[in-house]
Amino acid sequence: MTIVERFLNYTRINTTTDRNKGAAGIMPSSPGQMELAQLLARELTELGLEDIRLRDTAILTATLPSNTSKCVPTVSFFAHLDTSAEQVNDTQAQIVAYNGGDIVLNSALDIVLKEAEFPEIAQYRGQEIIVTDGTSLLGADDKAAIAAIMHAVKVLVENPSIEHGPVKVAFVPDEEQGLRGAKAFDVEEFGADFGYTLDCCGIGEFVHENWNAGNAVVTFTGQSAHPMSAKGKLKNSLLMAHKFIAMLPPGEAPEYTDGREGYYWVKELAGNSAKTVLKMDIRDFSKQGYADRMAFLQKLADSCQVLWGEQAVHIDLSDRYENVANSLEGEASFPIDIAKEAYSRNGIEMNAIPMRGGYDGAVLSQKGLPCPNIFTGAHNFHSIYEYLPVSSLEAASNVVVDVIRITAERIDA
Template sequence: MQHIIDRFISYVTVDTESDPNSNTTPSTAKQWDLANQLVEELKQIGLQEVTIDENAYIMATLPSNVDHEVPTIGFVSHFDTTPDFTGANVTPQIIENYDGKDIVLNAAQNIILSPTYFEDLLLYKGQTLITTDGTTLLGADDKAGITEIVSAMEYLIQHPEIKHGKIRVGFTPDEEIGRGAHKFDVEKFGCDWAYTMDGSQIGELEYENFNAAGAKITFKGKSVHPGYAKGKMINSMLLANEFISALPENEVPERTSDYEGFFHVHHLNGSIEETVLQLIIRDHDKDLFEARKELIHTIATKINNQYAKQFGEDICIAEVKDQYYNMREKVEPVFHIVEIAEKAMKEVGITPIIKPIRGGTDGSQLSYKGLPCPNIFAGGHNFHGKYEYVPVESMVKATEVIVKIAELTAQK
């Protein structure tokens, strides 16, 4: 277990925050620091065909050790961390034999990780937790996944009595800004299927995710002296408020769960003359997803019609762009790949939790690029913030799941 702890800490203490405003790949130069470190480590543990391309996509091979034909499978994780919260100067804290009580992350700032708020903590009473110091995120998303993949490959190399087919490893930049699979060379990877190690709670196994789109709504206005504005001023900020009010009030992230979709307003910047509203659209059901996008245009059209005579042109411009789609469509025809992962979990003593992802994953885009790719737990909780933590025992179990999947896939 200490070996996994040491490996994980060696990854999370390297700052790899990605940047959505950058046009390069990777989006930040500092992602190269961990990428290059990983390349050397993969070579050191004995993997073959270790490569890194000009965009920092890493691939490596564990050759088959059986003489019969076996599907080539892959395991994929990302090494960037979210820009939602700082990943610089991460100082992990190790909590051994967790007692189920509050954990003081930072006494000076009174930052407490408490099971009264984060009830999942109580699932790990008696285990070893790795937390933040309250000033950064941890980076278990998805450096826990990388730790597990590297550790599993190392274990298979050290235990040749465990029979397996050819296994490919892939590590990507920029997943947190939605670009992790953009430049992933599926043909070069050469797998029949793969698994992303990028889920949360131990036991999670996911092959469904949201259909996703982003919308940018621009509202125009007319600025007139407020003392003489009657019938003349058009305040674009109030138009934005009108637009938001026309959306279903209960179909927002904080009021939905499971398969329920939502509209999520995440940025609003404006003045009298111009306001820009940005939101995301999410739904597991393809027809409902299309209806949500259509509603955006319907509301915009209604506002334009309302102000057509006064403004003289479209006053509300709606731009909607698809981001990714539900992988279920691509995974269901090869559902045995989910069943193998489920069986592997059960054989190492884990109860599978099969549920939809209320978000996205590299596996979604990879599935649509021809590489069916369900998602398996990596063990972390409370991603993207200072309350992030990971139980070490969950990382150990995830490593065992990878080894068992390799073994089951090679059975005749």
């Protein structure tokens, strides 16, 4: 089975995450995720891997034993089973020979992937590209990663001359709704020394830093009163919330920031004059910047409490995940160095980018398993215009093989 055939097989299983079931605590949130995990478990068995464990949560792990007498660190690779709920239709993938210009995904529905809107596609002229018929996601986020990892394992099994230490693989559910699979993952039981997720972007991209992320829930309690006798009595919690929002730093919101600029994101506001609840996301790349943002919100809430009195404002601040970079500092940076060499061996220039979002590796790193992020080769995640150049998918798998190879070679260095 080629890597492309493998990927296409995985896309035929609908693994759309179900936000309602996820919110109810059900994992996996959709039956397709377990179906895909079961298929992968069978394939891993056929490849001869050991300690294959498929849990009721659809978390699947397996081990490729070392083939060397050297004491090599255990490297691991992660991908997620689910696809985003932006689109729920079954995937109808197709392979096109791209020679430039626009790609007609669906002539009947007049759905076209336009080069003018997605100019980065021009770099793949002369290549085969996998796309959809325009009615669904492609699911390369993250089935391209699954295919790349599984193909890499196949290469190692079929080529025992490639010396390697223990290799562990893991496939987790419901990444697309709060990294739920990673949060449920038992890093200590897994027993790896370091790892990589494959859950990113175009060929060459690499992530070893992302947000320090937190949540804020601010509850405003007013005093209701009938309008005919409201003077001096009514305290409108909705207006309190709007005044609170107006006191946030101007320009420090997602729509005004990029790169390593942090923000406050007002995500949800609901209530009435008596009680209103505001939910916010807080993001910053640096530890100190994140701490300062959380401290600012606490001080703002305290100041408003003094201003409005009578327990008018209550704020609940919580951490969601840390920046992966916090786990890759100093001597712990070796996974970055190994990946950089693996990219180089494949003629790929590493483009290290700060991820303005979360991924499973952030949670895994915080749990003690350093886990930067390797490219899958796909573009336009969460969109009907998602596409995957075949050569980029192959490159991702080749990088995985070389990461494993280099990890063993470094024992002699």
